[in-house]
Amino acid sequence: MPVVKTSAKGQVVIPVELRERIGLRPGGKVLVTLAGERKVAIEPVPDDPIEAACGMLQGGPSLTKALLEDRKEDLEREEKKFARFLRHARLPQQRKRVRKS
Numbered sequence: 001m002p003v004v005k006t007s008a009k010g011q012v013v014i015p016v017e018l019r020e021r022i023g024l025r026p027g028g029k030v031l032v033t034l035a036g037e038r039k040v041a042i043e044p045v046p047d048d049p050i051e052a053a054c055g056m057l058q059g060g061p062s063l064t065k066a067l068l069e070d071r072k073e074d075l076e077r078e079e080k081k082f083a084r085f086l087r088h089a090r091l092p093q094q095r096k097r098v099r100k101s
Contacts, residue, residue, distance in 0.1 A: 014042070 046052035
């Protein structure tokens with residue numbers, strides 16, 4: 001691991017071997033985070049974050065399938081709930097028909 005100095009402005013020069021390894025180009029942006037008490041992590045920010053994130057959930061559980069299952073359960077629950085109300089609403093109409101006959 002190479003040791004580098006900080007400038008008076010707090011700047012450091014990342015060695016060329018490390019820049020090449022992480023794909024950091026001149027003018028590229030980096031994310032600097034604190035990783036522990038006394039460690040700093042430097043990660044390159046992709047030019048197109050949306051494109052970089054594409055496929056990162058591949059191979060995991062299908063969130064779309066889970067969402068569709070939840071919506072199906074909700075629909076069934078609502079249909080049962082409203083069916084009960086509709087049955088009660090139809091009873092007086094049916095009684096009126098029976099009385100008229």
